Amino acid sequence: MSASTNSVPNSSTGSKKSLKAFSDDIWKNKTAKINAELFTLTYGSIVSQLCTDYERDFVKVNNQLFLMGYNIGMRLIEDFLARTALPRCESLAKTSEVVSKCAFKIFLNVTPQVGNWSSSQDAFSLFLDENPLSDFVELPMDAAKELWYSNILCGVLKGALEMVQMDCDVFFTSDVLKGDQTTELRVKLNRVLKDEIPAGED
Amino acid sequence: MNSNQKPEMTEHQKQQLQFQLFQESLPKVNEIVYRMLLNETIPMAVSVQNRLSDNSDTQGTLGQELEEKLVLDPLKGHVPSHKLLQQYLASESDQQAKIDNRLNQIGFSLGQKLSQLLIFSNNPSLSFRDMDLLAVMKFVCRDVWRQVFGKQIDNLKTNHRGTFYLLDNNYKPVESLALDDDKSLEEKALIDPYLQFPCGVIRGVLDSLGFKEEGAVICTATLVDNAESSKSKSPISSRAVIFNVQVAVEN
Amino acid sequence: MAIQTILVINKSGGLVYQRDFVPNAPRLSSNEYLILAGTLQGIVAIASQITPKSLQLDGKSSARGGSEPMGNNSAPLVPYMGTLGATTANGAPLGSFLGPDYFNDAFASWNGRGLKHVTTDQNSLFVYHTLTGIKFVAVSTQPTTNAMAVAVAENLLRKTYCLYADYVMKNPFYEPEMPIKCELFDQHLGTLVKQL
Numbered sequence: 001m002s003a004s005t006n007s008v009p010n011s012s013t014g015s016k017k018s019l020k021a022f023s024d025d026i027w028k029n030k031t032a033k034i035n036a037e038l039f040t041l042t043y044g045s046i047v048s049q050l051c052t053d054y055e056r057d058f059v060k061v062n063n064q065l066f067l068m069g070y071n072i073g074m075r076l077i078e079d080f081l082a083r084t085a086l087p088r089c090e091s092l093a094k095t096s097e098v099v100s101k102c103a104f105k106i107f108l109n110v111t112p113q114v115g116n117w118s119s120s121q122d123a124f125s126l127f128l129d130e131n132p133l134s135d136f137v138e139l140p141m142d143a144a145k146e147l148w149y150s151n152i153l154c155g156v157l158k159g160a161l162e163m164v165q166m167d168c169d170v171f172f173t174s175d176v177l178k179g180d181q182t183t184e185l186r187v188k189l190n191r192v193l194k195d196e197i198p199a200g201e202d
Numbered sequence: 203m204n205s206n207q208k209p210e211m212t213e214h215q216k217q218q219l220q221f222q223l224f225q226e227s228l229p230k231v232n233e234i235v236y237r238m239l240l241n242e243t244i245p246m247a248v249s250v251q252n253r254l255s256d257n258s259d260t261q262g263t264l265g266q267e268l269e270e271k272l273v274l275d276p277l278k279g280h281v282p283s284h285k286l287l288q289q290y291l292a293s294e295s296d297q298q299a300k301i302d303n304r305l306n307q308i309g310f311s312l313g314q315k316l317s318q319l320l321i322f323s324n325n326p327s328l329s330f331r332d333m334d335l336l337a338v339m340k341f342v343c344r345d346v347w348r349q350v351f352g353k354q355i356d357n358l359k360t361n362h363r364g365t366f367y368l369l370d371n372n373y374k375p376v377e378s379l380a381l382d383d384d385k386s387l388e389e390k391a392l393i394d395p396y397l398q399f400p401c402g403v404i405r406g407v408l409d410s411l412g413f414k415e416e417g418a419v420i421c422t423a424t425l426v427d428n429a430e431s432s433k434s435k436s437p438i439s440s441r442a443v444i445f446n447v448q449v450a451v452e453n
Numbered sequence: 454m455a456i457q458t459i460l461v462i463n464k465s466g467g468l469v470y471q472r473d474f475v476p477n478a479p480r481l482s483s484n485e486y487l488i489l490a491g492t493l494q495g496i497v498a499i500a501s502q503i504t505p506k507s508l509q510l511d512g513k514s515s516a517r518g519g520s521e522p523m524g525n526n527s528a529p530l531v532p533y534m535g536t537l538g539a540t541t542a543n544g545a546p547l548g549s550f551l552g553p554d555y556f557n558d559a560f561a562s563w564n565g566r567g568l569k570h571v572t573t574d575q576n577s578l579f580v581y582h583t584l585t586g587i588k589f590v591a592v593s594t595q596p597t598t599n600a601m602a603v604a605v606a607e608n609l610l611r612k613t614y615c616l617y618a619d620y621v622m623k624n625p626f627y628e629p630e631m632p633i634k635c636e637l638f639d640q641h642l643g644t645l646v647k648q649l
Contacts, residue, residue: 033230038349045311046243053250066276068246071283072238075622081584082618085560088584107232132231163585241625284628379624
């Protein structure tokens, strides 16, 4: 199932370097960094405030986190493109690679594994072995069933991909916080918004 | 010169260096992501307020339906963040107060945890034998601020009776906000929610260090016209914020 | 070569930013600028249409999921130009782009087949597209067809894009697709162009 990800050549990153080396360089030398623990704690404070506000109605919390991420993603994509100047991906396989090796690396310093491709190659999963949002987090009993703690990530991806004209569904299918074996984030491409692709690129 | 100075490094300096190395070795994330997360909390808080007030009108089955729709279409009811900020301006002052309070709370619970984080990391410049109020405030200005906003508070003034003025010459979260020199009242009102978070952080840190009583700490913040930006050579105008902290002290 | 004007055009062809850098050069009225932006949008689309088919074919792979038939080979690389850094003259970084210079590699131009530059007897106009559909346009004071000058312009426009990402998109009050009124963007763009 998880074939075909590594077979894509890395030659179009704007240089001869591999995508990984390219991202590593940006992360190491050109990025202002802050303590990941601070990031975790801040996100935790936000989620717990939402849980209080919505009186532990976790469906609404999930949705609010998603929307928050969506608003971030729509703006963050410009930052990403300006930094990397990566060209448009010619296939979803390439997109998945850019997301995992470049976007996650530059912004969160993690590299999720790509896998679990659908047979028609229009959906893939990102397996988050490390997740800076949820380090040291333990969900209370009532939240474990319904809350997708890191749902903001789905929103960010959704917003960012939409801005490069890819209409996707992004959702979590499992989370280690809920006692699952892995944290799996599913990205399913519905369609490419052809009309909105800037002329001159088609 | 250098070789002479090296062995003379004091114990304190050594510890400082060690601490710095330790800090650098901790896992990191991109600062931009953090800034965006923080700034996005303001529109989010507005959105929460909207939904809560909607909900009180449509209790019961309608609410249930809405919930099912949310699962099917997560973007249902999406409002872009700049619109949410405009809604903030348009809303009643009691609504604004609720939104501000929500942001303040987020800062508060971060502040509470943050002091633990900073204290357990063996910072050599902290000594807890005589942690009086002034020392606590210095801790806020130096360590807390550096951790959260990447810089220290520029000026701390106190009357030694529980009132403190903390001046941040360039408050990071409002750095990328477009503000005209002749700021309209409206735009100034929009800054308020951005200042709630740090106030909450200050309260939270003080709370975790023993100033627990309800209402013992009052913290407000105002944007000031920066007098120094005209003096300095840099063309980039900075946004200075004064935090006014009042702590009720018994003795 | 000096830069006379920089324009930003949104994805639907509306002019969202316009700034002149040469104080007493002849300038267009704001209405004429709007027309220029709309015209450019059209020309960009036409330019991509009239590119010979034979050029378009190469690299057309199984584009399921992706939308860019432009293969890896056909993406033209813009060489890196060291003359304009991502830092100000005194070494302070412009915006959040760290390092003595944020870019030191050639980068792929996103302008596959569309309009890249226009030259007249009086001046040249350079266009840089982004994947999200924004177009950055620079007008120079002198005509040039020199490949070097084009590369410099493209580097400049990419850095303009970086400033846009920093000071426009990170400004929470900015409404996407609407005119840009950001003081900080103005300031930094001014610094950037001055270094040229």
